[in-house]
Amino acid sequence: MPYAVGKFYEQVSDYDLEYQSQSEQDVPFWRELLQRLAPKRVLELACGSGRIGLELLQGPGDFLLDGLDLEPSMLKAYRRKLALQPIELQQRVALYEGNMTSYQLPRKGFYDLIFLPFNSICHLFEIEDQIATFKNAYDHLAPGGYFVVDTQLPDxxxxxxxxxxxxxxxxxxxxxxxxxxxxxxxxxxxxxxxxxxxxxxxxxxxxxxxxxxxxxxxxxxxxxVFFPRELQLLFLSTGFAIDAIYGDYTFKPFGKGTRQIIVGQKPH
Incomplete structure (x- = not known):
């Protein structure tokens, strides 16, 4: 049986300290991607304590941001940080507790962009859960919307x-x-x-x-551990077209870095 994910994520302040340097690497990537795609309605899966989301909200654009996470401690920390932000920024955010395989948000078919950052897809062990997550993202996207997954390339x-x-x-x-x-x-x-x-x-x-x-x-x-063809097949088998694959957070081509960042698009 898999270890309980919550055991690792319950120590929120230590987690934030341990991964604060990660923001220097991936937050500029997500900020640039949002500028390129110009979404108005965004959903972050496995949003955690807001490490990425809060940074994106303070950048350019006036998009709405929803966040979904399974761990109550992470969402509590996110809300605590969000309460320190200006009220106009707070009003752009909605947070939900739920499983990425089975969430049913009120804004189904609504999002222009759904993203699953920093290896969080690796919490999906079973093929059924992987397919359910991709199908659920597909259903929650508006036609032409994007689903972006970032995980490590196997070493x-x-x-x-x-x-x-x-x-x-x-x-x-x-x-x-x-x-x-x-x-x-x-x-x-x-x-x-x-x-x-x-x-x-x-x-x-x-x-x-x-x-x-x-x-x-x-x-x-x-x-x-997701191998490249395996991850690409998840996109294709659930109806997405693959728009781009990047190899790192500086948009290098796939194979030129240590990441596999796949941009899938729901057909119009």
Whole structure:
């Protein structure tokens, strides 16, 4: 059975700290893509605590942004951050708790753009869930709308190490709390099941507080590894045309980077 996704995402403040540097990479990409596509109605799946959405709202354009996430703690943090924004920005946002495989939003057939960023598609382990997610996005898009999925390109050396050295412990990151209250070290172990295409990841977070106290906790997560033709077939088999595939966040061609960012379009 898959690990509960919520266990990893319940520590929202630590998650935000750990992935704050990711925004320097992918937020400019999403901002540029919105300028190119010029949508008026946008839905972000697996929106989390607003790492991407809040940045996009403060950029150009007056689009409406809906966000959907499965984890209540993430949505609570998103709402808390949103409450600090100007009222006119708050009025452009609606947040929903739900599963990307089965959500039924009031604005079905409404969106010009639905996007699923930063490996969140990897939480879909079963083929049935993958197809349901793509069909649901298709149904919620207006004719001519776009569905964009961003995930990592499989690294065969990385997966080989995870397969052959499942007990090896890696120091993933060393982070400083912005308020100076603690230092956090993040350690991981990685296992890979090639038959199921699953990464099984374990994280140990160790905090060293200025008060001299320590804190340690363990989280686990499973992530499906999507190979390129597999992901492209999901788009084609659910009715989308593939408009573009990018290899990284600077719009390099597919194969020239470490990402596979697919832009699918619902026919007019």
């Amino acid at each position: 065969l050396d990385y997966l080989s190490n995870a397969l052959n050295n499942p007990s090896h412990v890696y120091l993933e990151d060393e982070l400083e709390d912005p308020n100076g209250e603690f230092t956090m070290h993040v350690y991981t172990t990685r296992r890979y099941d090639p038959n199921e295409q699953l990464q099984r990841l374990s994280w140990v977070h160790e905090k060293y507080f200025e008060t001299g106290e320590n804190e340690r906790y363990l989280t686990k997560l499973e992530m499906h």
